[in-house]
Amino acid sequence: MVKTRSQFVCQSCGSVYTKWSGKCEACGEWNTITEEAVDATPKGMTVGKGRALELVTLSGTIEELARRTTGMLELDRVLGGGLVAGSAILIGGDPGIGKSTLLLQAVAALAKSGLKTVYISGEESVSQVRLRAQRLGHDKAEVELASATSVRDIISSFDRPDAPDVLVIDSIQTMYVDNVESAPGTVSQVRAASHELIKLAKKRSIALFLVGHVTKDGQIAGPRVLEHMVDTVLYFEGERGHQFRILRAVKNRFGGTDEIGVFEMGDGGLSEVTNPSALFLSEREGEISGSAVFAGMEGSRPMLLEVQALVNTSGMANPRRAVVGWDSARLSMILAVLESRCGIQMSDKEVYLNVAGGLKVSEPAADLAVAAALVSALTHMPLPLRTVVFGEIGLSGEVRQVGRTEPRLKEAEKLGFEKAYLPGKTKIKGVQIGMHAIHHVDDLVALFRSSARKVAAES
């Protein structure tokens, strides 16, 4: 009798173990390791039967990429300027964040531009997808639809000369390949199904969208196990309670990776946000303490965001620190710099920091804006009206230059800002905005002290 061997695979990162354990050593996730059957070991290859490779030089003719715009500017931007035929795109994100909505809207727009588009749903019935299309006002779009989960059926249907231009698989975790023993959603199935579908996409020049749910509990394989197989990896992020959704490119063989697309989820589905700064700042009140406007960059696009801070005296030995939308380690660093370089006592204070609008900021250039919001919250002194802030803070308290000063200032100017607190030695031509150099965090603190003195003198 042939004994089926089994192995233990982490459903988050795909690491393989010979025995079960509670924690994956490779990615650090808990309870993500499950047992899977091993496929028969491939037979050893005999050398000498292969064909000699034809080698070429680096210079030579380059095939031009056939790019099609998707009809959604924000999606085109993260794709690097449009959809490339024969490319595989993974869209990952939490369940319910709006991946199916986004792709249904995208295929409807692509169908309108004359492409042959197919939407395969493995999660929802045809009626459910139709209902959503109706809600989105796309029920007249010429999108071909099927509810299916067998990769063999999908390949038999589309491995032909009149293959569709665009194929959406929603989601890859529901697909199964019948010669792999594991259940759908396991690492082996997700990998095998993606491999077959990507092969089809390359052979027939289909632009393939794979939807991948991100899971924390390890019941189904996460998109991370197939990031290396696809050409482009996009993550759809956002807070459930917020209407903003950010589509972020984390890998792109056909474009830059730091681009983001901004959408707003409403009753009629996702709408594109072409001027995010105006929207992120729209609920900002006038002069209030604990708030600073950060002139940031997301990819090639400048974006103004409000950083809010709240500082409270705490009776606890370990005062609470809570951060939304920024790195908590970075916050600790700024607090330490303020305390040890500027003599501002922070270790006995509760600190809350929030980037308004639900966007995650990862740029070190936000340091100075965070410091300004913190000092402003602590002193109850608002920053001057219509002022933006940016700059990186070093451990000795020095404020360092950051890249792309010009687009930051231009965006601020466009939105009616009149002054910028920025690192020293900045010369930018063609902007009217007043530049106030901050060389050291001390300079920033001094500004608050002098306005506090002014207020005291006036009262």
Ligand code: TYD
């Ligand atoms: P969905 O696209 O199904 O998410 P995913 O495919 O990532 O799991 O989006 C589901 C959520 O979006 C659901 O909670 C309802 C909301 N939604 C709207 O707010 N407006 C709409 O027009 C649609 C279609 C969905």
Ligand code: MG
């Ligand atoms: Mg869905």
